[in-house]
Every structure is written in structure tokens, then in C-alpha cells.
Amino acid sequence: MRERSGYMCAEIFLHIALRRKIFAHMKKKILLLVLVFASWHLYAPPNCEIYKSNTTCYQSCQQAMKAIRYRQGSHQSQRRFEKSIALCPDFAYSYMEKAVPYLKRGLFIEWKAMIDKAVELSPKEYLGYRGWCRLQFLRDYQGAINDIQQLQSLVHYDIGYGQTGDYHLNFALALSYKGLGQLEQARQLMLQHLQSDNYTEGLYDYYHLGVVEYELGNFDQALHYLNRQVEVNDYMSDTYYYMALCNKQLNQREQYAAHLEKAEVYYRSGKTITDNYTEAFDKIYLTDILNEKNNN
Amino acid sequence: MYKLTLLTLIILVTGCMQDGYQNVGDIPFDASIDDENFKVCNERNIKQYYLRRSSDAPPSYRGEKRALEQAILSEYSFPEAAQENGYLTIRFIVNCEGAPGRFRVEEMDFSYQPKTFDPQITSQLLRLVKNLTDWVPRKRRNTTYDFYQYLTFKIQKGQVIEILP
Numbered sequence: 001m002r003e004r005s006g007y008m009c010a011e012i013f014l015h016i017a018l019r020r021k022i023f024a025h026m027k028k029k030i031l032l033l034v035l036v037f038a039s040w041h042l043y044a045p046p047n048c049e050i051y052k053s054n055t056t057c058y059q060s061c062q063q064a065m066k067a068i069r070y071r072q073g074s075h076q077s078q079r080r081f082e083k084s085i086a087l088c089p090d091f092a093y094s095y096m097e098k099a100v101p102y103l104k105r106g107l108f109i110e111w112k113a114m115i116d117k118a119v120e121l122s123p124k125e126y127l128g129y130r131g132w133c134r135l136q137f138l139r140d141y142q143g144a145i146n147d148i149q150q151l152q153s154l155v156h157y158d159i160g161y162g163q164t165g166d167y168h169l170n171f172a173l174a175l176s177y178k179g180l181g182q183l184e185q186a187r188q189l190m191l192q193h194l195q196s197d198n199y200t201e202g203l204y205d206y207y208h209l210g211v212v213e214y215e216l217g218n219f220d221q222a223l224h225y226l227n228r229q230v231e232v233n234d235y236m237s238d239t240y241y242y243m244a245l246c247n248k249q250l251n252q253r254e255q256y257a258a259h260l261e262k263a264e265v266y267y268r269s270g271k272t273i274t275d276n277y278t279e280a281f282d283k284i285y286l287t288d289i290l291n292e293k294n295n296n
Numbered sequence: 297m298y299k300l301t302l303l304t305l306i307i308l309v310t311g312c313m314q315d316g317y318q319n320v321g322d323i324p325f326d327a328s329i330d331d332e333n334f335k336v337c338n339e340r341n342i343k344q345y346y347l348r349r350s351s352d353a354p355p356s357y358r359g360e361k362r363a364l365e366q367a368i369l370s371e372y373s374f375p376e377a378a379q380e381n382g383y384l385t386i387r388f389i390v391n392c393e394g395a396p397g398r399f400r401v402e403e404m405d406f407s408y409q410p411k412t413f414d415p416q417i418t419s420q421l422l423r424l425v426k427n428l429t430d431w432v433p434r435k436r437r438n439t440t441y442d443f444y445q446y447l448t449f450k451i452q453k454g455q456v457i458e459i460l461p
Contacts, residue, residue, distance in 0.1 A: 105387070107387075139460060
């Protein structure tokens with residue numbers, strides 16, 4: 001996918017450059033990064049050599065390779081994708097790549113028409129991607145559920161990660177149910193994913209599970225998972241904020257004050273859940289922390 | 297040397313002007329709808345909000361998302377209306393002084409098909425976005441830059457239920 005130069009690369013870069021402090025302390029996260037790189041082939045440009053038996057599709061692929069040398073969304077790049085599609089109208093990759101800048105720039109009608117074509121031509125390859133984008137950019141929870149579940153029904157292998165590499169698509173499915181307010185379903189799916197074979201801890205998995213438990217009113221269980229999150233990734237103000245809320249519900253006044261204070265200190269030093277393109281899921285802002293402090 | 301430089305410049309300029317084809321999401325000035333008093337600092341270097349070097353201070357809104365939500369949601373008012381569902385996106389430029397301008401609207405339903413919201417919804421949200429004046433432009437080495445931003449309003453029964461991205 002074109003994300004190799006934009007979206008995916010930026011995310012990977014941010015993981016490395018902006019979070020290097022946590023990686024120094026987090027061997028498991030380094031492993032996750034390696035896995036993301038290992039799955040690079042899922043997002044990499046296609047190998048044009050496999051189209052050699054079909055001259056026009058081979059040329060189409062070559063046009064797409066030319067297109068990705070230009071800045072994403074530039075007219076030079078888009079025109080080459082158009083040439084690529086004209087040469088081989090069944091070449092799904094070019095529809096998907098041509099669509100990406102529309103998604104990132106808020107032109108969703110145009111994006112959807114193009115990504116639908118890519119999914120129609122190559123559902124196993126692009127259903128998960130479309131579902132993730134619907135969740136991340138539009139909070140289209142039902143649309144994301146439909147796409148991810150359709151992918152699950154089509155394949156018998158690991159459906160992989162969302163485009164940012166931060167969430168497995170099984171976990172994205174759970175986040176979608178959470179978005180619809182179906183917290184118990186979200187909780188079950190999160191636990192199911194955590195207990196699955198070959199589970200690799202996501203950067204934020206325990207945090208979101210902790211938040212779901214909090215919202216379900218299971219404060220002890222929420223604290224359990226939020227503490228696990230701190231073990232996995234002690235780099236988030238957001239975790240301490242929810243720990244404080246749990247402490248408040250459990251009448252643990254000292255821990256409440258300490259965790260809220262830590263949430264503020266972390267936030268002010270830039271340690272918070274972030275996403276370069278959209279608001280992160282279950283994101284907490286400084287205002288939330290200060291309001292909590294002022295109201296208690 | 298002079299001729300070579302001139303030729304290179306001509307090729308570059310004509311190349312940039314070919315067929316009037318723009319980059320995805322560009323918002324050129326349109327005298328029929330845009331405020332002529334709104335000025336960008338560098339028409340040729342307006343970056344998307346998500347593009348920056350790691351050393352740049354990212355564009356933002358003072359008070360972050362909560363302040364932006366407060367500014368919109370405390371003012372927005374529309375009666376519950378079963379047919380008013382979908383996404384309304386307003387794309388615009390924030391100039392290097394933090395002022396917004398050149399607003400463009402895209403409306404779609406939950407199936408991602410074009411639709412037209414009640415004009416009261418559209419005009420109200422457009423007015424509220426135009427009134428957002430606390431933008432902080434992208435900054436590099438003490439210099440601020442223009443950037444493209446968009447806000448998408450997820451609307452259900454006429455009510456704004458989420459502000460994206």
C-alpha cells in the first residue's frame with residue numbers, strides 16, 4: 001500500500017523516533033515492531049514480475065511503481081495511478097493507493113468509491129484495511145464490524161493488524177463494538193483476543209480493556225488491567241487517569257490523588273496516547289485531568 | 297547558463313500548471329466564495345495537518361480537542377430530525393498566523409453517498425468553524441507555516457455526536 005511512504009512509514013517512524021524511550025525499556029514492544037516490519041509485505045507494493053504474462057497489467061503495475069515515487073496525493077502521482085488503472089482496470093492496488101490521500105484529507109466520498117473498487121477486486125487483501133480506515137477516520141463502527149467480520153469469514157489465517165500497526169484487527173473489532181456502546185461484547189472480544197494463540201501484546205490493549213471494565217463498573221478488574229498496561233507501556237498519562245477514576249470509585253483517596261497527579265505530570269511531559277492522523281481511541285486530554293482535579 | 301536556467305524555470309512552471317490538475321485536497325482561491333482578505337503566507341507551501349518533520353511543533357488548537365468541542369457543541373442547536381444523518385466535512389486552510397479561511401464543505405450519508413443536510417445544519421456548522429480562531433500553526437525553527445485542516449461532524453438525527461479527526 002502507498003502507506004509505505006506516508007501513513008505506514010510515518011507510524012513506524014513515530015514509533016521509533018518519538019517513543020524510543022519506551023522501547024529502551026520494552027523488549028516486548030521491540031518484538032511487536034519487528035512483527036510489524038515482518039508483515040511489511042502485506043503493505044508493500046506488488047511485485048510487477050508476476051504480471052509479466054499480461055502485458056497491459058504488467059505496464060499498469062509499472063505505472064503504479066512510478067506513481068509511488070512521487071509525493072502522495074500530488075498530481076504527478078495521481079495521474080500515474082490513473083494511467084495504471086486505464087491500462088489494467090482490474091489492478092486493485094492502484095485503486096487503493098489512489099484513494100489514500102482522499103482519506104487523509106477528508107474527501108471521504110471519493111475515497112470510498114475507490115477503496116470499494118479495490119475491495120471488490122481483491123477482498124481478502126483490502127477488506128481489513130477498509131474496515132480499519134472506517135474505524136479510525138470516520139468512527140464508522142458498524143462499517144468496520146461488517147468489513148472485519150466479512151474478512152474473518154473469508155480467510156482461515158491471522159487477519160493481521162490495522163494500518164497503524166498499533167491494533168490487531170480482532171482488537172479493532174472489539175473497539176468498534178465499544179464505539180457502538182456494546183461494552184460486554186467489546187470486553188468478550190478483547191479477552192478472546194488476549195487469550196488467543198500467538199497473542200502479542202499490543203501497545204494499548206490492556207489500557208482499552210481496563211477502560212471497558214471501568215465503564216462496565218468493574219473497578220477492581222479495571223485496575224488489574226490498567227496495572228498490566230503500565231507494565232507493558234508506562235508511557236501514558238491516560239492510564240493513570242483511569243486508574244485514578246477507579247480509585248475514586250473504590251474510595252481509595254490516596255491512590256486517587258497520586259494517580260491523578262501522575263496523569264498530569266505525564267501529560268505535561270508529552271507522555272500520552274497519540275495518533276498522527278486522528279484522535280486516538282479513549283484519548284484523555286489535559287482538560288479532563290484538570291477538571292477531575294478541580295471537582296474533587 | 298542564463299538560457300539553461302530560464303529553460304529549466306519554464307519547464308518547471310509549465311509542468312506545475314499542466315491541465316490545471318491540482319494535488320488532492322488543494323483549495324485554490326475562488327473569488328466567488330472566498331474572503332479576499334484571507335491571506336496565506338506561502339501559496340506553494342501549504343502542508344497537510346499530518347505532515348511534519350519530527351522536530352516541528354505540530355499544528356494544534358489551543359485547549360486541544362476539548363476546547364474545540366466546547367466551542368462547537370455549546371453553540372450548535374438543531375431539533376431532533378430522523379432524516380438528518382451522515383457526515384459533514386469542512387476542509388479549510390489555517391494560515392501561518394492561525395487564521396482559518398477558504399472553507400469547503402462535503403456532505404454524505406452513512407453509506408458514503410453525497411447528500412444535502414438541512415441548510416440550517418450546514419450554515420450553522422460552517423459559521424462555527426469559521427469562528428474557531430485559536431488555531432496554532434505548524435512551526436519550524438521559529439517560523440510558522442500554513443496548513444490544511446478538516447473537521448468532520450458525525451451527525452445523527454440532526455445532532456453532532458462526534459467531531460473528527
